[in-house]
Amino acid sequence: MRLRSDGWNELRQCAFLAELYLTGSASEAARRVGMSRASAYRLRGREDAADFAHAWDAVLTPPGSGRLARPKRDWRKVTTRALIERLEAGLVQPVLYQGRMTAIRRKPDKTSLFRLLRRADAGWATLDRREAGR
Incomplete structure (x- = not known):
């Protein structure tokens, strides 16, 4: 993915996933990292961001429910x-x-x-x- 200073760089993605883990809310996590909920879902849907989508799912998987199958x-x-x-x-x-x-x-x-x-x-x-x- 191309790098943008105001986009979903590596640091912002990690911060979003950490906030998603803490809050359980994609809207709140996106707000806390200075991004919109819509842009988070757009990134999640991109084909070249499959690892981000998998990490998102893994963060929201309850503990003890088993591992998530990665594509x-x-x-x-x-x-x-x-x-x-x-x-x-x-x-x-x-x-x-x-x-x-x-x-x-x-x-x-x-x-x-x-x-x-x-x-x-x-x-x-x-x-x-x-x-x-x-």
């Missing part, structure tokens, strides 16, 4: 470049303290790392088979 991504169609970008960016997680979002924590995306390693390993195995056939 399956076909990892064969994700390019190596996209995996590297995802690995470099990492995962974001809001930090809540005393009912407020105080920071954003970045966590390494281990899944992307393992997928890259698997692809590299498969590439070396293919190269070894070609060399052995010569």
